[in-house]
Amino acid sequence: MTRHPHSDHLGQPVVLRRPSTPTALPAWSAAEAIATVVPGGALPATLNGIPFKAWAGVPRDDAGWHEVTGQAAIAEPPYHCPAGQHAAAGAVIVEEDGRVWLVAPSNQFGGYEATFPKGRVDPGASLQATAIREAYEESGLQVAIVAHLLDCARSQTYTRYYVARRVGGSPALMGWESQAVHLVPLEQLPQIAWHANDKVVIAALRAHLVC
Structure with missing residues (x-):
């Protein structure tokens, strides 16, 4: 076991029962490889020029979050959250080399070994601002919205996902909700983000990238 460098939202320590294993630095520059960093872990200085x-x-x-940079005037359908579910938003962050960013929830929270960053919408916040904030808090990355991907029901939320691109930040600075951040080739996403709730997101991303 090890302790996450960041305390949780109540100021309590987060003990990682089964810490993730980082990959060697060469994996970050290999577009066909999965690359993994843990909190405070080693990274190359840049990736794909950023x-x-x-x-x-x-x-x-x-x-400040309500007005955060990275929101974009894109075509997106009206959002209608069904009764009994919570509004949420997330980001599917596509790297310049074609790989996709995933977060590993601390202690596999919610039954997820790896997934896309997302979270519930706070009062007064837009869906895009929520996606950008959740991406930062869970992955340490600064992102910009590129396109609407899909809206889908999850266990307790109705989530709007956006395609986003990395414009800054560092995954080694992930918040307490994540014990690792992965960069995964598109074709390997189903093996890493294997939870049933993520299948529809991966399918939508594949369709989006083909267009």
Whole structure:
């Protein structure tokens, strides 16, 4: 067991019962390889021309997050959250080399070994702002919205997913909700993000990338 460098939302320590294993640095530059980093782990200085470094302008309060950069005027359908479910949003972050970013929830929270960053919408926040915030908090990455991907029901939420691209940040600075961040080739996503709830997201991403 090991302790996550960040405390949880109540200020309590997060003990990782089965810590993830990082990959060697060469995996980050190999587009056909899965690359994994753990909290505070080693990374190359840059990837695909974008540095890995802390997001200097990260918002410090809810008002800042509501106006966060990276939101975009894209075509997206009206959002209708069904009764009994919570509104949520997430980001499917596609790297320049074609790989896709996943987060490993701490202690496999919710039964997920790896998944796409997402979370519930706070009062007053937009779906896009929520997706950007959740991507940062769970993966340490600063992202920009590229396109609407799909809306889908999960166990307790109705989630709008956006395709996004990395524009900054560092996955080694992931928040307490994640014990690792992975960069995964598209064809290997079903083996890594194997939870049933993610199958429809992966299928939608494949269709989007073909268009």
